[in-house]
Each structure stands twice: as structure tokens, then as C-alpha cells.
Amino acid sequence: MVKHADTIPDGENSLLLDDQLCFALHAAARAMSSVYMETLRDHGLTYPQYLVLICLFEEDGLTVGQLGRRLQLDSGTLTPLLKRLEIDGAVIRRRANHDERRVEVRLTTKGRGYRDVAKRARAVVLQRLRMTNQELSNFRGQLANMTERLRNENPSDE
Amino acid sequence: MVKHADTIPDGENSLLLDDQLCFALHAAARAMSSVYMETLRDHGLTYPQYLVLICLFEEDGLTVGQLGRRLQLDSGTLTPLLKRLEIDGAVIRRRANHDERRVEVRLTTKGRGYRDVAKRARAVVLQRLRMTNQELSNFRGQLANMTERLRNENPSDE
């Protein structure tokens, strides 16, 4: 008897690329990054740098650790990225007075100026997406929900 | 008169991190990769290598270019990745007879053996997600739809 389960895309066992949620997610994330880069590259910024900047627009003077918890990135990623932003003149890194282990990151005038670049980059993305605020919000919620479940070691009963 | 539009998360102009679809997407993609890695790392595989392998499970003997079109990756990413898979003994790369510019990638017995690892990795993800096949399929469709719109240079009327 030859089983041909492998050729039946049943959802549970399929390994077909087009059935993979993970591939769709991976592709979407890279497409999103790519669209942001169209605008950002003219200003010498990268997409992860954009994410760091909007964190600082929201609250300036965060430490490396606070940025890392917010963005889910560790110092191995952030330290060199922040050094590049400092060389560019967008931020200043300074050891905290009260605890010299901490490094505080502050926007310069040039750094605050990137706020307009960020808004323009975002506008391009929104124009392409053509989604209503409601749709955007829903989709974002679904993604956040999924992320939370993926991060949850014990799915309810293990 | 002081405008305070910046502090009102209106969806259109907000630069708050939690309002960013892009960040939710970025975080979800990394969380997904992380869960796959939990299983894959025990076998010395990475997540992008997993994606290449399931392409080859679906159709063996693809060329570098065909893999690239399927996964949206160029030779700068694929060549070193495939060399690592070859060193691992999972695939063999061979110039095509009829056109020596092409490099065909074929699974070895060891490579085909990773099919079980791939299924197990996928099972862990599905268990965490706790989504029905219908939900998975819908979500995948939404992501693919979004990717297509992001890739589309001219959104209908430019």
C-alpha cells in the first residue's frame, strides 16, 4: 500500500512552501522593510535604525537596555547600530551619572529632524497598503497576538 | 496655538511604536524564526536553511535562480547558505550539463532525512499558535495580499 499523504496539502502536515504561514510572514516582513528603505536610504538610515529613532521620538534618553526591551533586541545588535547613529550625528551616547554601567541615548537636533523622514517613509507604506485605520489596527492586533502566543513557552496546559 | 497632533494616536500620523504595523510584523517574524530555531538548532540547521529545504522537498534539483525566485532571495544570500548546507552534507551543488551557468541543488539522503525535523519544527509552531486550519489559511492569505501590495510600485493610479 502506498500512502500519498505527502501530496495532500491537509494543512497539518503539509510542508509545501505556499502553505507555510512562516514563509508568508518572512516575506511580508522583508517586503515591508524594503518599502521603508526606499525612503530611508536617501538619508543614510536603515530600517532597524528607524525603529530605534521612533522609540526615542516617543521617549528620549532611554538606556541601551530599555531600547532593547522595547524592540526585543540585545546589546549585540544595538551597540553597533547606536554607534553608527552617533557617527551620523543623530544621537549622543553617554554613561549615566548615577550608574556608570548604563548608557543613555539622546537625540541631537539632527536626530529630531529625522522625524519628518520617518513620517514620509510611513506615508509611502500606508499609500501602498491602502488599508483603513480599522484594518491596520486589526491586523496589527492579530500580529501582536500571534507574537505573544509564539513567545509563550507553555501554551495553556503543557 | 499649540497643535498637539503628535500626541494623538490617530493612526495616520502616529509614530508611536505600538501603532506601527511594521514593528508588529518585524517582531512576529522574529518570534516565528525563534520558535523554529528551538527545534532546528539541535540539528545544526537555521531557519532560512529550513525554507530552502522545504523548497527542495517540494521539487528537488532546483537551480539557484529558481530557489531565489521562489524564496525572493538573491545569489548573495543563497550561495553561502547552500555552501553551508553542502558542507553539512544535506545537498550537492552541480553545474547543469546543458547550461554551465546554472547550478542545480539536489538533496542527499541526509538532506531528505531533515524532512522529519522540519515536520517536528512546524508542529511546535502550530501547537503554540493554537489556530484552526481556517484561521491559519486566512492569516496567510492576508499576509500574502499585503506583501503583494507592498511590492506593487504603482498602487492603481500613480
Add this chain to the structure above:
DNA sequence: CACAATTAAATTATTCACAATTTAATTGAC
């Protein structure tokens, strides 16, 4: 046939992601 244009893959360089280790500052137990 000869030679320009095209195609396929590889290479080089920059940046990001992440694991593992190291260094330095701070805290806590005694």
C-alpha cells in the same frame, strides 16, 4: 564566425540578529 548583449552565479562590502563570552560597575551578605 565574431562580438555585443544577456543571463547565472559568485564575490565583496555593509548592516542586522543572536548566542556566548568578557569587562566593569553596583549590590548584598557577612
Add this chain to the structure above:
DNA sequence: GTCAATTAAATTGTGAATAATTTAATTGTG
């Protein structure tokens, strides 16, 4: 107050993503 434990960031090493360039094979035009 001393010293172990903890915390914060930096460093090191590997792999991946992408742009730009290079090399080699093939195709097409004359």
C-alpha cells in the same frame, strides 16, 4: 569593609539580507 553575585553594556563569532560588482557561459545579430 571585603568579596561574591548580579547587572549593563561591549565584544566576538556566525549566519543572513541586500546592493553593487565581477566572472563566465550563452544567445543573438550581423
